Amino acid sequence: MPPAGALAAELIGMTQAVEPEPLDPCVERLAKLTGDRCKAKNAARKLQTFTESIDEAALAAEAEVFKAMSDPFRLAILHLLREGELCVCEIMTAFDRPQSSTSHHLSILKRAGLVKERKDGKWSRYRLSEGAVIEMMNLAGLMVDG
């Protein structure tokens, strides 16, 4: 374990607990790192407090949003949809991609909540969801060339 670092110091700096109970794998590792069972136990407690404060489901949902945006073709579709509502045959033609592939990627964007679908006769018209989608694309652009 490193000697410096704000959180690191806070994590390992406590020395109250005394009881030498059986340690779980996480604490075992910390104990080995610090060479001190008591400190390790408290450090692990602090770390566990953080990891438990994480909403596992929300994290997975956010990851799904990012995964939907992690494909160049899907990103291009999102950019194209800023022009307005388009149906599958227009999108597949714009990018010269097979129909099944285009439909599949649109379903991924839809499942992630990035686009909305509207049935109109035999056409399925897709549009950007209202909300943060465009802001996200802009931020990513800033991230890359900024």
Place this chain on the structure above:
Amino acid sequence: MPPAGALAAELIGMTQAVEPEPLDPCVERLAKLTGDRCKAKNAARKLQTFTESIDEAALAAEAEVFKAMSDPFRLAILHLLREGELCVCEIMTAFDRPQSSTSHHLSILKRAGLVKERKDGKWSRYRLSEGAVIEMMNLAGLMVDG
């Protein structure tokens, strides 16, 4: 091809070109959809103008950023790093994950420009990159529960 839609109408509504040249696959499809070679050619031209205006490399770079954020473990690491700079052994302990896995995920975050690494003796300390990272996480949160 659908009869309605702002861009759709614009795409198919032009009727100047006359020459019946050999059509590429993309135009062939549009021609079949519209039933008109001339209209199809102009529509395809408009679509091609858009697809050519797309910066392929920038799109790939943006996709890489999103892909780096598309894993729950990596997202959790980013959240943890808001607490401050941490080394690999602290992160692997916090989440009770193998060292090789933790190191691997950090390298992905680094390659995407989301975190910065600083060598300090035998430790590698990681911190969030300055810039839009935190904003991106916040937006994703809004996206999910908003």
Place this chain on the structure above:
DNA sequence: GAGTCATATCAAATCATTTCGATATATAAG
């Protein structure tokens, strides 16, 4: 209802990612 068109779903092949133990590198301490 037969035919056509737009879209979705399926299935198999290909390709990429994740995981984790094992090994390699590199820094520090003795």
Place this chain on the structure above:
DNA sequence: CTTATATATCGAAATGATTTGATATGACTC
């Protein structure tokens, strides 16, 4: 110079994603 620690990299297995033709569904047309 040996040992221990922190991290990176390798390699192989498992898992997941993408691609594409083929098929299925569902709506409009005659």
